[in-house]
Amino acid sequence: MFTAAILAVLVALTLAVVRALRGPTVFDRLVGLNAVGNGAILLLALFGFLTGRPEFLDIGIIYALLNIIGTIAVLKFFRRGDLGYAGEEEEAGS
Amino acid sequence: MVLLTLMAAVVIGIVRVRNLFSVVVLGGIYSFLMATVMLVLDAVDVAMTEAAVGAGVSTVLMLSVLYLTKTEEHVPQHTPIVPLFVAIVTGAVLVYGTIDKPAFGIADTPMHNHVGARYLEQSIPETGVPNVVTSVLASYRGFDTLGETTVIFTAGIGVLLLMKRRSRKVDRSSDEEQG
Structure with missing residues (x-):
């Protein structure tokens, strides 16, 4: 059953990469990046259960956090044209 | 194998796309695929480092650099024959170097005996x-x-x-x- 699920996730990953490669705008590619990150997380969890090591789930959580950081950085760059912009709501130290 | 094919496709996309912003996004995708491949090869710590550095930090740093420069790459004037030749030769030498390595998972290698x-x-x-x-x-x-x-x-x-x-x-x- 896990093998079938892994195959399904691989197909989804392929579709996401196709979207990211063909995407006419940057936002299509960004959605592709997010989908690939999610696919990587799912693949990580499924592979952990397949090989009998469910502690891989912790690493999946770290992947999810990194995915959020990357997306926020890209979107902030797009909105402000600048990463060092300290908004009103955040007090960046450096 | 599917993952490696996808990685090759992403690399070709990186080379072809001229918008550097898209290149950064595709680089993040490449890092996630690379991390998954390393995970399947049972190198979980390396996979985590790859995801953290490749997909997280280097995306942010590349965007910082993009702020300092322009976001469009110039079309090169000449066809890069010599760099392609050097890259192919280097890759061939590296593959040649892996031929006499011990197979994956063998117990009596120098790494386990030394x-x-x-x-x-x-x-x-x-x-x-x-x-x-x-x-x-x-x-x-x-x-x-x-x-x-x-x-x-x-x-x-x-x-x-x-x-x-x-x-x-x-x-x-x-x-x-x-x-």
């Missing part, structure tokens, strides 16, 4: 460090680790200096807006 057992047996009486990896890194290879730390420290200073210059420019522009 000093690993001694580290496992003697590390606590010799160094007193309960973690074997820490004892190898910090005691047996102490000078190596010191050199690595120096290199990373120097790189960190360089990055901080670059960021410092950029943030000062931002402050000046905001002052101009106020005044």
